[in-house]
Amino acid sequence: MTKHFLLALVATAAPTALFAQDAAAPAKPPAKSHAETVKAEAEAGWATAPVEETEVRHRDSVTIGGKRYAYVASAGTLTTRDSEGKPTASMFYTAYTLDGTKPGTKRPITFLYNGGPGSPSFWLRMGSFAPVRIRTTSPEFVRPAPYDVGPNPDSLLDKTDLVFLDAIGSGYSRPLGDMKPEQFYGVDEDVDVFARAIERYVTKYSRWMSPKFILGESYGTLRSGALAYQLQDRGMALNGVILLSSIMNYGYRQPGLDQVYLNYLPSYAATAWYHNRIQNRPADVATIVAEARAFATGPYMAALAKGQLISPQERDQVAERMSQLIGLSPEFIKRANLRIDLPRFQKELLRGSARTIGRFDSRYLGIDTDAAGERPETDASSDAISGAYIASFRNYLTATLGYQTDLPYRLSARDGAGWNWNWKHKAPGGGYGSQNNPNTAIDLAAAMRGNPYLKVLSMNGYYDMATPFFGTENDLGHMMLEPAQQENLRYTYYPAGHMTYLNPDALRQMKADLSRWYDEAVSDARSATPPVPPTSSAAPAPTETPN
Template structure:
């Protein structure tokens, strides 16, 4: 029977009160004692002993049948003395016949949040099964269509989907406080321990190893790539999917966030046909916005309130042509259009708003005159389907049964507070607003074979692609290292894989990239990969 860590916290609080009343010293409880108390109190808790539930499946990729073993289980994290500190839940897919010591690649997937479990990537992207999605519209209620995924990456790599501590079925153990895991560096440390444990337990130290993070998971990947390397695990590759690696530019009063968003506004206005001179493709609209953002727009914002009326009018007019908003609205916003205002304003004459995670989605608010959307329609449209299909799949197809609640976010746990401080390597210093592109750059300099692929959706308004280009473009890599960083763009939002057409292209690009990354490590001579652009200049995927 598995029990919750909440009981341990309540019992420890009661014990502390008793100590305060009688002033007599009492020894602190061990993990085992706290675990036992939780069991006796009737709470469901994560197991200290690692658990595994295995099942068999198969999927056909490019006409070839791939039999695999799915494992839903837990990894026990321990400190240097061997004390268990947390239980991390995972789901792994390994090609049948894979043995310890194999040279077959393995990839570790995770979502972001911070504090999100990995079921979004698990059910939507490259696992052997996938929730079927289509056009940017509300997914109908149950029954949901979960089917074998012909675009799975299983033909290239085994896959391990990891849930952050406090999310899903992952929990602190015994007397460990959530604060030991809820922070930039604390979270990266937990994932590093889990990956090291998985490699040791299943004999994967000699396998090519990859990280695949989405959203805040990309910030984690920057820190994690460096931490793993610092602990003796050199990676072959890192996939940055819908990235946010730098929270510094989001501080109030800074203008970089408006520069970062402008090309995303242009892409969204192009998609919804709101541009007065609409280019033939979204890539052209985006490139026009890029050039304006780093030229006249950046210059205008830098002048602050001292900008001349003539320059303000000129910049507002050009912004209007690029974003579909009126020049008057832009001037009233001081040339600085917040995301929520853009979402509300673009289609206001139609009484519609656009989504944040995916601006292709449209919705309606009760108040069409409001300043910001009442909800994110792109999140509402898919959440029920992803949550419901995963819960059914995990319990009834993978056979993982527990009385614990599956937390949709660690933010739902008592005492949620995230420590945003980050100790960057080398001369990075301590950051109050983390930028782990510094960590990733340090890992790439130390490991000249480390390949990085940045995958971006044109219509992602949560983590705008131009911000990613800016962050990765300031890693200050040497010319010889820059070909190891590559970019790709797709017609989708934050969860690009919702678009099945984009999924086809992404699978092709990832297959080529995995082949390249493995070949680089084996020969030291990277082959040409035409479908994914090198970092010398971002190029577009399909329109």
Template sequence: MRLLPLVSVAALMIATAATAQTEADKGGGKGKSIEALHKEAVAEEAEAGWARAPVEEREVVTRHSVRVGGKTLGYAATAGTLTLRDAVGKPEASIFYTAYTLDGTKPGTKRPVMFFFNGGPGSASLWLHMGSFAPVRLTTGNPEYIRPAPFDFGPNPDTLLGTTDLVFIDAPGAGYSRPLGDAKPSDFYGVDQDVDAFARAILRYSTKFGRWNSPKFILGESYGTLRAGALAHQLQERGMALNGVILLSSIMNYGVRQPGFDQIYLTYLPSYAATAWYHNRLPSRPETVEEAVAAARQFAEGPYAAALAKGQTISPEERDAVAQRMSELTGLSADFIKRANLRVDLSRFRKELLRDDRITVGRFDSRYTGVDGDAAGEGPDFDASSEAISGAFIGSLNGYLTHELGYKTDMTYRLSARDAPGFEWDWSHAAPGTRREQTTPNTAVDLSVAMRTNPYLKVLSLNGYYDMATPFYGTEYDLRHMMLEPAQQRNLQFTYYPAGHMTYLNPDALRQMTADIERFVGEAVAEARSGTPPVAP
């Protein structure tokens, strides 16, 4: 989800930058690193009495109830912090979370618990928290722009609380999560650093609230799926074997997005077909989106892949035939496709599909449409699917935490750690079993190791047909190249919904997802209790 900076945070960043420039002009900042300037800024904040995250862990607990499936579920909502400490006990970070636990849940319980997080990287988890499986939810349409305040926010009959307790975690530097003391930005802002922080937070929560004997699941969205793959392996390395990993709108392999590598065009083709089907731009429109997608998959895996592999040596006759078939599948003209060398970038597709109507389609959810100032432009001016919902999510979260859950603080709830001083993401990743560090991470490798070493670990991939930020065909490619044996392959499941990146915006998709996850959790818990993992035939 694209994140919007807060004015107060932007002002703070400008002020910090101005202070650093002044020091540089005086010679005091000359040659200083970003981390050194960050450390000085932290000290200045402390002296000035600026709002800081608590070193001591804090919990604010309130009692509520929600009606689900004809039953009233009483629950405790806890807005609190977890303190991450180094090997000698020195505090390094305060991690903010919101937990929902069914009444009567006690330490040592065998009731499942699920940990949720958004992506970014560096995103707060307000999107999942406010829109998906918590006992409260922002009401959304299908698809429509959400009106300004007052927002339709209230009990969620599609919550997962009847099946599992839920814990929503904000990434370091985002939400109310903050580094502590002299911890440096580079301690948290990177693939492996971020995974380490989440692993420590989950371990700390499980220890503090007595959840080591609970079946445990993690659910990540977007970049959160890249985190989830590595996190499953890291938790297992630290003695916590998960029951299940749920991947929502996945991007686990950043290597497929490299220039000159044609896999990304194969990845997008089925999503282009789904979008063209939805907007009725196919010359021979199939009855269902599933049929449109199946035809595009078949073409991408065969003739299209073969054509792209030939590069500039492709014959004119084959180029014409491939362009014509792509036109039939995507709704774009064959001439436009040939001028793009059979390789249509996402931005061009979003602008071209409905150009004759002077509208564009969304990136996070291609069902949404927008209007640009220039209908002749190369790409869309903005993502309509992001602008349509951001204000309502942000407004609901801020009001809910403060006034309903009673969490009081002078800090600003950051939508992203990208708004924090010193943010610079380290994309290097040390995948298990690899001989060198990856600079374009692929944590499907980590997940495959976790699945092979934990035969009970189940993985559920949730996908939206109209998600063009993390297209579903790319997820299929990544997860089907983990080289699992037949026994582990049976632990991997895929589900699809008529929705976009944030699949839960579609109320019907949310209801079906809830049922799918409840089934998934039930099967994983039952299998672990039976002690009979799947075996190869």
């Protein structure tokens, strides 16, 4: 389960349609099927998604790097169709394009989306690289309205046009006609409709000649792995894939597997460093993270592999070293069989203070009523920002962009009928068949092997406890790429959590990293020859961007 569903749970409920406030409005009729429901709701006057595509436009400007950029902000819907031309879904989007952009332009375009699964994209839209964002500072609860919303000097609009997409069933995105919600609620079903929506946008606005990028956050990175392959298989080769706070492999989260404990250890160490819970604390977080990586892939991995056959002496040695790295007592670590589940770490690190640490961002502190409890009572990092993001987006959409609809805005597709996510995934080639626990790093690897120009950038927060960065390194490090393809894979790290852009310093560094990366990706695609393979056959280790 990823961040955006949980955030939706703690947020205020989505408002009902405007006319629902009228006491004379007809009651919602019962129906036996989705098709009957759609028909009955239309006859009764209930709002349904439009088959005809909608769009509103608003002109504005933003200053980036001392230069003013005039742009067009648009909000609307894209109608996806099956191979016979039948409308299947209406996907809501918000786009930002430079004013005066002509059809057939070679200006880059990026499609962005959140995860969930089933989350709309207003988190990325209001927090990251759009020309307007909500400004946040310290890792504390954001003060109630009015919120600090304004121009974003760290916007990516100077490098690329931006299109934010909402998953079907979330936001204002809905199935059409007799299509059932569950026909879009699955790993492969979701990828298919996103591919169709992107193809529709590119066709409608004549962007086939534009360098194309996708940026997914959280579950959106799992979507990106399969989407990159699917778009390429359908004739749309991407220039780049940006993975923000990744979870591309759900296989290691099965009970009884030890990989999840290895994945979390460096994040635990970073968090203990941040809260000053370790002795001989190094000057920077990267140092303690490097020590934790080395321990996780060496003594810790070996110890866990022995299971109950581990000797008492080795158990003591491993527990002592873990204690030095993650700030918990050796006795507690041994009682947990050297395997520290995330809720226990969140509760135990600051035991005795009634404070717990956040899941999505471990810099945030929560206060529990039961200081002796086993797990946090809430996630402070979710509580702190949800109301601010939801309210600021709703106001921006209606008051600034002027988008009007009677549809209720869903904070998650899980709020509607038919929610039952299909986790099966058919990976390309290699005899993988259908996966019950999807791993789309396999799909991304296939896309990278087929397209020697495809660049992949993995962006990670040190304090992200929902999708730990060491797990990302493990997934991407097992794509079995050739040396030339490995050169196309980069990593960056930031002093932030799951939503790295909450930290303004991290956002500024992210923008600088992305600016260089976009320039390189576009330049390589325009060169006459493919990138030159490196002379060494050794796989490059993840490198960290200093902050």
